[in-house]
Amino acid sequence: MNQNDPIVFLKTKDFKFIKEIGQGGTGRTILMKDEAIDEIFVCKKYSPYNEDDKGLYYDYFKDEIKILYKTNHANIVRVFNYYLYPEETTGFIIMEYIDGKQIDKYLNENPDHLEDIFLQTIEGFKHLEEKEILHRDIRPNNILITESGIVKIIDFGFGKQVDANTVNKSITLNWRFSIPKDFEEEIYNHKTDIYFIGKLFEEIISQIGNVNFKYSHILKKMIAINYNKRINSFFDIYRDMLNDQSIDIQFTIGEKNIYQNFANDFIKIFTTIEDNLTYETSLDKIIRNLEELNKNSMLENIIQDNAKLTRIFLIGKYSYFKTKEIKVTYVSAFLDLLKKSTEDKRKIILNNLWIRFDSIQRFKDDDLPF
Known part of the structure; x- marks a missing residue:
């Protein structure tokens, strides 16, 4: 074999269909089993609701694959393989199966885990920030919590790899929360992701009610409507949290x-x-x-x-x-x-x-x- 010769694996791998998970805006998702290793996986197929949108969002699907391959963190869903069929404008991503609950449902049932889940979420988004990745679709069903209490950030269909600090708000999603002033300037960067994570936890805390949240002062800096008054990065949030934790830990x-x-x-x-x-x-x-x-x-x-x-x-x-x-x-x-x-x-x-x-x-x- 010479350098740059294609490597072709002739044997195909078969999976056993288990069940349909759901149909999102840009893809159909199923649960399947690899019987050879006795493991369950999620498979996402690129297939938008509207057939006319196939070409429009195909690049987003490919970007999602690139983003997932750049990440390696306990709080971010893992990708194991992908298959692209550009001639048919479709493809498949094989991912980690997460048997968990939406973050809002989990915390309403386990309010005593609030601070730990908040910290794990910040650590996951800090990793994305380090890899210069924006999520851009922050909502409860895109952050799952496993039965063992591990945060898993999923669905990077609208994610974006950025080379600079600020990017144009090239897409408009059906935001669950009130929008910040960043949108008036058509800005969407990591400080915007920070705002929406803050709003997500603000809503959850409101639903739980009567909770003493240790990091409320940090949350307040995250949800500042004014871009210039908001905390600068997930790394800064992480450091603020470490400063709070240091009070309770003793060194000899x-x-x-x-x-x-x-x-x-x-x-x-x-x-x-x-x-x-x-x-x-x-x-x-x-x-x-x-x-x-x-x-x-x-x-x-x-x-x-x-x-x-x-x-x-x-x-x-x-x-x-x-x-x-x-x-x-x-x-x-x-x-x-x-x-x-x-x-x-x-x-x-x-x-x-x-x-x-x-x-x-x-x-x-x-x-x-x-």
């Missing part, structure tokens, strides 16, 4: 010393950070990369290449001192602290490091001469 003096030794050594190497630089949020990735750095530094007293350490935590442009010393023992102890800590503690440790990064002088890319 030893743990604080380990964090401070590492943070003090690390932060002192930076001079400036680009204004739109982002932070690495995957703790698994951070730990994995720290382990690699630590393994390669175990015979040294100081980190030999500061750039390798900075790239573990920062995504973007920044300037730093290459010769400033960072002790290997501090990096090793910090890694052990992360590995031994609970998930909640890890998030708070990382957020405190982000607070250190926030204090570093910022520059805009256009401030540079070339």
Whole structure:
């Protein structure tokens, strides 16, 4: 076989039809079983109600496939395969089967899970934000909760991959909630998704009634009608929530010393950070990369290449001192602290490091001469 030769799988896979799930605006959905591995899947076929709309929304269907393939998160529906038939303007997506309830129905039955479901939803949309994906169709039936209480964001039929911060509101949906002022300027970006998630939870809290919602101050910043007064990103919401959680979590003096030794050594190497630089949020990735750095530094007293350490935590442009010393023992102890800590503690440790990064002088890319 030569490079670029097509790879053809001759054997087809058969599925057993179980039942029809429903017909949406752009597709028919069924439940089916792969008997070879004894697993159930959802299959969505592109078939709009109106035959005349087939060509109109076909690109949205292909975009949904691209979007789902870019995501890998516990709170977002998984896609396993797809089949496109452009000559017939149709196709199929094979996805994870979610045996769950709509978010509003679930929380009305389980109001004590409200704060956890809110956090999971924010984490899911934070992941979409990191992948520069807009959902654009936020309503209760597009956020499901499994029997074990896991949030699953579904239906990316109107989703959009964006390269910039702001996109034109190219489609108008039958919004369940009152629209923000963003629409007057034909703006739809992540701050607009934030608004509709906020309105969704506002409605659910109203339905539950008499509930003390820990994050009500954050919700208020999410549903500001005025675009400029609304909280900027799902990442900012996530950090606000971590700040609230940190009040209830205690660290020992030893743990604080380990964090401070590492943070003090690390932060002192930076001079400036680009204004739109982002932070690495995957703790698994951070730990994995720290382990690699630590393994390669175990015979040294100081980190030999500061750039390798900075790239573990920062995504973007920044300037730093290459010769400033960072002790290997501090990096090793910090890694052990992360590995031994609970998930909640890890998030708070990382957020405190982000607070250190926030204090570093910022520059805009256009401030540079070339």
